[in-house]
Amino acid sequence: xxxxxxxxxxxxxxxxxxxxxxxxxxxxxxxxxxxxxxxxxxxxxxxxxxxxxxxxxxxxxxxxxxxxxxxxxxxxxxxxxxxxxxxxxxxxxxxxxxxxxxxxxxxxxxxxxxxxxxxxxxxxxxxxxxxxxxxxxxxxxxxxxxxxxx
Amino acid sequence: xxxxxxxxxxxxxxxxxxxxxxxxxxxxxxxxxxxxxxxxxxxxxxxxxxxxxxxxxxxxxxxxxxxxxxxxxxxxxxxxxxxxxxxxxxxxxxxxxxxxxxxxxxxxxxxxxxxxxxxxxxxxxxxxxxxxxxxxxxxxxx
Numbered sequence: 001x002x003x004x005x006x007x008x009x010x011x012x013x014x015x016x017x018x019x020x021x022x023x024x025x026x027x028x029x030x031x032x033x034x035x036x037x038x039x040x041x042x043x044x045x046x047x048x049x050x051x052x053x054x055x056x057x058x059x060x061x062x063x064x065x066x067x068x069x070x071x072x073x074x075x076x077x078x079x080x081x082x083x084x085x086x087x088x089x090x091x092x093x094x095x096x097x098x099x100x101x102x103x104x105x106x107x108x109x110x111x112x113x114x115x116x117x118x119x120x121x122x123x124x125x126x127x128x129x130x131x132x133x134x135x136x137x138x139x140x141x142x143x144x145x146x147x148x149x150x
Numbered sequence: 151x152x153x154x155x156x157x158x159x160x161x162x163x164x165x166x167x168x169x170x171x172x173x174x175x176x177x178x179x180x181x182x183x184x185x186x187x188x189x190x191x192x193x194x195x196x197x198x199x200x201x202x203x204x205x206x207x208x209x210x211x212x213x214x215x216x217x218x219x220x221x222x223x224x225x226x227x228x229x230x231x232x233x234x235x236x237x238x239x240x241x242x243x244x245x246x247x248x249x250x251x252x253x254x255x256x257x258x259x260x261x262x263x264x265x266x267x268x269x270x271x272x273x274x275x276x277x278x279x280x281x282x283x284x285x286x287x288x289x290x291x292x
Contacts, residue, residue, distance in 0.1 A: 091233065092232070
């Protein structure tokens with residue numbers, strides 16, 4: 001089913017704040033086997049110039065993808081979420097995410113396309129901290145694979 | 151910001167130390183919990199096969215997280231990464247055994263840009279196949 005083109009450019013209200021915790025960052029770093037002390041040792045992070053431990057570069061995806069999920073499940077859009085795979089992912093950072101951040105995500109649908117029966121959706125998530133400063137932008141390309149012929 | 155690599159010390163073609171990452175089913179369960187991505191294609195063989203996959207596959211974001219370690223381990227300060235993007239071209243298939251799968255990642259400086267920034271191009275393969283495409287990071291060096 002072709003997606004509704006009128007959704008291009010549509011923005012969604014900012015999410016409720018996500019509070020980044022030291023232990024959540026530690027859990028993520030351990031799950032990817034990354035022992036960089038900047039993720040777990042506040043003194044090591046301070047030595048690099050940060051006020052608290054920072055998160056690995058891809059940590060923020062958990063937050064932006066949840067926000068994007070609310071967008072792609074918008075019933076008016078008509079995307080078959082059960083057939084969605086992750087196509088591309090890109091991040092542009094103003095600064096690393098760090099413990100103590102209270103982050104909100106504002107999602108915008110950048111593009112809606114159909115190619116070879118696949119529906120392709122580009123979602124941009126702008127992440128800001130509690131002071132309104134930009135932290136990171138995440139671009140996520142989702143592909144809903146064409147349903148097999150019955 | 152405290153990158154331990156100086157812009158003046160790298161050239162186009164400078165290779166970053168390559169790394170190999172092992173991923174087993176246990177790794178995927180742990181990553182699912184830490185990331186909140188509980189899609190059953192990453193832990194349930196029956197489900198994965200039903201939706202047309204050869205077996206359980208790793209989270210694309212897990213592979214993305216591992217690949218950038220070649221950059222962050224090289225530069226020391228993970229906050230030196232200004233941009234990072236990938237295309238998920240092939241899944242990393244993770245068999246249900248003690249070995250699991252391995253992901254091999256190499257990287258090299260592809261361009262020297264303004265503001266002490268370099269572009270690093272990464273190559274990630276598993277079982278001889280390229281699993282990430284257009285895998286690039288912009289990194290601010292000292």
